[in-house]
Amino acid sequence: QVQLQESGPGLVKPSQTLSLTCTVSGGSISSGGYYWSWIRQHPGKGLEWIGNIYYSGSTYYNPSLQSRVTISVDTSKNQFSLKLNSVTAADTAVFYCARLRYNNLADFDLWGRGTLVTVSS
Amino acid sequence: EIVMTQSPATLSVSPGERVTLSCRASQSVSSNLAWYQQKPGQAPRLLIYGASTRATGIPARFSGSVSGTEFTLTISSLQSEDFAVYYCQQYENRPLTFGGGTKVEIK
Numbered sequence: 001q002v003q004l005q006e007s008g009p010g011l012v013k014p015s016q017t018l019s020l021t022c023t024v025s026g027g028s029i030s031s032g033g034y035y036w037s038w039i040r041q042h043p044g045k046g047l048e049w050i051g052n053i054y055y056s057g058s059t060y061y062n063p064s065l066q067s068r069v070t071i072s073v074d075t076s077k078n079q080f081s082l083k084l085n086s087v088t089a090a091d092t093a094v095f096y097c098a099r100l101r102y103n104n105l106a107d108f109d110l111w112g113r114g115t116l117v118t119v120s121s
Numbered sequence: 122e123i124v125m126t127q128s129p130a131t132l133s134v135s136p137g138e139r140v141t142l143s144c145r146a147s148q149s150v151s152s153n154l155a156w157y158q159q160k161p162g163q164a165p166r167l168l169i170y171g172a173s174t175r176a177t178g179i180p181a182r183f184s185g186s187v188s189g190t191e192f193t194l195t196i197s198s199l200q201s202e203d204f205a206v207y208y209c210q211q212y213e214n215r216p217l218t219f220g221g222g223t224k225v226e227i228k
Binding site: 046047048049060062063064096098101104105106107108109111112113114 | 122153155157163164165166167170176208210212213214215216217218219220221222
């Protein structure tokens, strides 16, 4: 079955760019009409949607992060990626990649296990 | 932005009890509401979508309902594996937003 796996540095310095990749296995990122998403969870806190991408490259971002976020897709590698620039300690969080169940306004039916990114010098 | 408010923040319950969790939307989201369960160290798991449809593999003891902008997740008889944090999420509008969560703990 389809699985998602996040990867990337666990430690990023303040003011630098956080970069994460989500690898989709067991299925093609280009099939099924799914949108793919990044979500973060600050330590001990709730969930915050970051943005979505379709295999065509069409994106939607949370306005609260839009000025600092870029989500991209590489269909040849079956991956999509997150870049968050100018990070501060407030960006320390567990980052999840997830699949939206049927379009760009939907629930998340499949999640990666998450990866903790700490912003610290 | 649609604000989702969950109550209570924490619920202390004994196994076998019936549990009712609430989620209120700041404006209409129709039935575009999902519920998730999250256990420590794990990703959230989709339980309910469309306000009342159980996701694949979710036991029948989980049910969802809606009345206007008030959504309810009911666990008919709490099992030991159900102790977790539960989140609601609206997908009526972007940005997609989640409630703050309700922690169901052992009494």
